[in-house]
Amino acid sequence: MKDDTGKEAAKVQLILTAALQTFAQYGYRKTSMEDLARASGMSRPALYQYFRNKEDLACSLVRGYFxxxxxxxxxxxxxxxxxxxVLEAAFRAKLDGMEALLSSAHGEELLELGHSVSADEVVEGVARIEQLFTQWLQAQLAAGTVHFDAEAEEVAQVIMAALDGIKRPPFDRIDRNLVLLAKLFGRGLSR
Known part of the structure; x- marks a missing residue:
């Protein structure tokens, strides 16, 4: 029996890429499974073999992003x-891949999916990234490179909240705000 795992993974990736573009173009609410199938170059019944519905597809996109x-x-x-x-590089890494969403006329709607359709995936993904910041902060504190009077977990939560806060309209300021945020945290922690 032939192994089609790679072929299937490539097909799923093609569907996810097409879905991201379609959601960015039409918005989540106005996008139908028919739109997603057409963008993926397949029939709607074929698309249902990969994803149960539009919500399942959106959750897969969010999991993949995180x-x-x-x-x-x-x-x-x-x-x-x-x-x-280091923080600027990490902040850029965290926001990498969001350009299509944020430059879309439907950016706000698509970001709101994290509070509704894919809330569980967002909570899990944020926790994973918070843990990375926590570990970095603990290592830097042990090395004497940073100083703070709080638990590393609390500082990591504040970092994530601040990163979430810069993903607000107008989206054309995100890069500038990201640099400013890295300076504020970096310099503040270095004192």
Missing amino acids: TDAAQKVAEALAQTGTPEA
Whole structure:
């Protein structure tokens, strides 16, 4: 029997990529499974073999985003450099891949999915990334590179809340705000 795992994974990735583009173009509410099937180059019944419904597809997108983001954040936090530089790299890693959503006319609606359709995936993904920041903060504190009068977990939660806070309209300020946020945290922790 032939192993089609790679072929199936490629098909799922094609569907997810098409779904992200379609959601960005039409918004989540206005996108139908027919739209998603057409964008994926398949019939609606074929699409249902991969995803139960639009919500299942959206949750898969969110899980994939957080899996990629966690890996990129871990790599960024493993770099050497000033806390400011490392945090900027980690913040960029966390927000990497969100450009299509944030540049879309439907960016706000798509971000709100994290509070409704894919809330569980967001909670799990945020916790994973918070843990990475917690571990980095603990290591930096032990090395004497940063100083703070709180639990590392609390500082990591504040970092994540601040990152979430810069994902607000107008979205064209995110890059500038990201740099400012890294400076504020980096310099504040370095004192």
